[in-house]
Amino acid sequence: MSHLVLNGLSKSYGGVTAVQSLDLAVERGEFVSLLGPSGCGKTTTLQMIAGFVAVDRGNILLDGNDLVSVAPNKRGLGIVFQSYALFPHMTVAQNIAFGLEMRGIDKAERETRTLEAMALVGLKGFADRYPRRMSGGQQQRVALARALVIKPALLLLDEPLSNLDAKLREEMQSELRQIQRSIGTTTILVTHDQHEAMALSDRIVVMNHGRVEQVGAPDTVYGRPASAFVASFLGKTNVLRGTSDGHGKVSLGSLSLAMAGAASGPVQIAIRPERLAFAAVGAAGLDARVLSRVFQGTHWLLTAESAAGALTLMRHNDGHPVPAEGEAIRLSFAPADASLLREGAAG
Numbered sequence: 029m030s031h032l033v034l035n036g037l038s039k040s041y042g043g044v045t046a047v048q049s050l051d052l053a054v055e056r057g058e059f060v061s062l063l064g065p066s067g068c069g070k071t072t073t074l075q076m077i078a079g080f081v082a083v084d085r086g087n088i089l090l091d092g093n094d095l096v097s098v099a100p101n102k103r104g105l106g107i108v109f110q111s112y113a114l115f116p117h118m119t120v121a122q123n124i125a126f127g128l129e130m131r132g133i134d135k136a137e138r139e140t141r142t143l144e145a146m147a148l149v150g151l152k153g154f155a156d157r158y159p160r161r162m163s164g165g166q167q168q169r170v171a172l173a174r175a176l177v178i179k180p181a182l183l184l185l186d187e188p189l190s191n192l193d194a195k196l197r198e199e200m201q202s203e204l205r206q207i208q209r210s211i212g213t214t215t216i217l218v219t220h221d222q223h224e225a226m227a228l229s230d231r232i233v234v235m236n237h238g239r240v241e242q243v244g245a246p247d248t249v250y251g252r253p254a255s256a257f258v259a260s261f262l263g264k265t266n267v268l269r270g271t272s273d274g275h276g277k278v279s280l281g282s283l284s285l286a287m288a289g290a291a292s293g294p295v296q297i298a299i300r301p302e303r304l305a306f307a308a309v310g311a312a313g314l315d316a317r318v319l320s321r322v323f324q325g326t327h328w329l330l331t332a333e334s335a336a337g338a339l340t341l342m343r344h345n346d347g348h349p350v351p352a353e354g355e356a357i358r359l360s361f362a363p364a365d366a367s368l369l370r371e372g373a374a375g
C-alpha cells in the first residue's frame with residue numbers, strides 16, 4: 029500500500045478553482061516535489077494535507093486512514109515553512125523541544141531527542157542561541173529540526189529554501205536530501221524552482237491550473253516531457269512543429285523521424301538544446317540557419333531558424349569551430365531524445 033494517497037482532491041475559493049481532482053500516490057520514504065508556477069495550486073495541496081485548508085472533495089489517505097476529518101495537530105506531520113516561523117523568545121533547544129512538550133514527552137527524553145535533532149541538522153552547540161542571532165540558513169535548520177524531532181509520519185516543506193541566497197540554497201539542498209535519505213521520512217516539497225525540484229526529488233509532480241500535468245522522476249519529466257507546458261517549465265526546450273502520417277512517421281522540415289503514437293496531422297515535438305547535434309556530412313538532418321551565437325564560457329548558445337520552427341542549441345566550448353551568424357547548418361538528434369507532446373494546456 030502506498031504511504032500517502034490523494035484521491036480526487038479538490039478545492040475552490042469562491043469561483044476560483046485552486047486544485048482540481050488531484051490524484052497522487054506517494055511511497056514510503058519517497059521525496060516528492062509539487063512543482064509549478066505561482067497560482068498552480070501546490071501550496072493549497074500541501075495545506076490540505078497539513079489540515080490548514082479544508083478539503084472540498086476527495087480523500088487524503090495516510091497508511092490507509094483518511095486524514096480529512098482529523099485536526100491538523102493530530103495528523104502527526106512535520107511542517108517547515110518559507111518563513112521559518114520560529115518562536116523568537118525561545119532558544120534553539122526550546123524551539124525544537126516545543127512539539128515534544130506539547131505531546132507530553134518527559135524531560136529526559138525531550139533533551140535526548142532535541143540533541144539528536146540538533147546533531148542531525150548540523151546545529152550541535154547552538155542549544156542556547158536565540159533565533160534572531162542566527163543566519164537564515166541556521167534558522168531554517170532549527171525549523172527543520174523542530175519538524176523532525178516529533179518523528180513525523182510525513183515531512184511537509186513549503187518553499188523552505190527560497191529565502192536563502194543562491195549559494196546557501198544549493199548547499200542546503202544537498203544537505204536536506206542527505207538528511208531525508210538518512211531518516212527515510214516520506215517528504216512532500218512545494219517549490220516553483222525546477223532546479224530545486226530536480227536536485228531533491230525522487231519524483232516531481234508538475235502542476236498547472238490546479239491539475240497534474242505529469243508525474244515522474246526528474247530525468248523523465250525533463251527528458252520526456254508530456255506536454256509543452258512541462259517542456260517549457262523545466263528549463264529551455266525546443267518545441268518543433270511537424271506532421272505525422274498516422275503510421276509512425278513524422279516529418280520535421282527536411283527530416284523524417286520514426287515516432288510511434290501520433291495521429292495523422294500536425295504534431296509538436298520537444299527536444300532539449302543540449303541534445304541537438306550537427307549532422308554528419310552527407311547524413312540526413314534538419315536544415316537550419318544560425319541567427320545568433322552567444323559565448324557562455326563552458327558552451328556556446330546558438331539560435332537558428334528551420335522549417336520546423338525556431339531552435340536553440342548548445343555547443344560545448346571544446347575547441348571545434350562554431351558556426352557563425354547566417355551560416356547554414358544541418359542538425360540531428362537521437363529519436364529517443366525527442367518527445368511527442370500532448371495537446372492542450374501550453375504556456
Ligand SMILES: Nc1ncnc2c1ncn2[C@@H]1O[C@H](COP(=O)(O)OP(=O)(O)OP(=O)(O)O)[C@@H](O)[C@H]1O
Nearest residue numbers: 041044045046065066067068069070071072073220
Ligand atoms: N485563501 C485564499 N483565498 C482565495 N483564493 C486563494 C486562497 N489561497 C489560494 N487562492 C487561489 O488559489 C489558487 C492556487 O493558489 P496556491 O497558493 O495553492 O498556488 P501556488 O501554486 O502555491 O502559488 P504560490 O507559489 O504563488 O504560492 C490561486 O489562484 C490563488 O489565487
